[in-house]
Amino acid sequence: MYNSEAMALSAALLAVAGDLTQRIHDGVTARGFADLRPAHGFAFARLAPDGATVTDLAVHLGVTKQAASQLVDEIVRKGYAERRPHPQDARARLVVLTERGWACTRAAEAAAAEVVSGWAGLLGEGEVRALGERLARIAPYGPIKPAW
């Protein structure tokens, strides 16, 4: 494969990713959560299952723990999450989503589904499924860094 093909693939991937981010954000805003930025979504994804500590979040987002702490301050202040004492470690605090946080997560899922269904209109449902499967196989394990 020529270098220019690899570059074209990369450009398409990054363009789709940027567009997806923007449209999920717009969808979340339209559903009544207008006080959040795209970066918050990645935090929510980490908090959603069982909560997480600030340090966990920092590693996951690829930022300093101070930045993560600041971000938690913000979503707590806005009512999306709350800090609880950590059941196993008295130094740590477990950050968990509130009901509003869960509602926002569901809104993000609905917005994502809307975008993906648009893709299905272009490619067909089977192709989209295949796309997802292939992306899952090349997805990295480490921290989720912003695309640029």
Place this chain on the structure above:
Amino acid sequence: MYNSEAMALSAALLAVAGDLTQRIHDGVTARGFADLRPAHGFAFARLAPDGATVTDLAVHLGVTKQAASQLVDEIVRKGYAERRPHPQDARARLVVLTERGWACTRAAEAAAAEVVSGWAGLLGEGEVRALGERLARIAPYGPIKPAW
């Protein structure tokens, strides 16, 4: 398709995009261009064919023209591009890549090819090609906004 599937697809796509950006940036740095940030790559992509004006660049990157002008200042100062008088419009200035700018662009292509070849090791060359084709079909036309 369930909402959670759409979310999983989105997460995989964004994770791959973030990883790709990081690895292209690392590859460019390793090839001797250590004074650039990922955001510069998107500017280079717009400048590469025939040059562009600051306003073009601003629209392409989805930022204000002041921000684009500042970015151009930086890559000019570092020797990757230069400002020339615009042949048709005396108000405008055409920003074009220098030889160093082209060398950096080739380095980025090589780095992208390296990453994509890693994917080919996981999926096979045909699958990667299919992936690129599908992404190209759902890629947007508008400005290339950072993924978040």
Place this chain on the structure above:
DNA sequence: TCGAGTGGTCAAGTGGCTTGACTATATGGT
């Protein structure tokens, strides 16, 4: 129990981006 390691916060500084204001040139209607 003591010392190194880890979780978290406070404080200050940085840098890329924004808004606002301005100059110079282009364009189109009268």
Place this chain on the structure above:
DNA sequence: ACCATATAGTCAAGCCACTTGACCACTCGA
């Protein structure tokens, strides 16, 4: 030919997310 409006670009100031540095509280193994 002229003038009003629009566009290209820059200068200046401020904002805000993020960083580095310092610090305290708690944990855990020797």
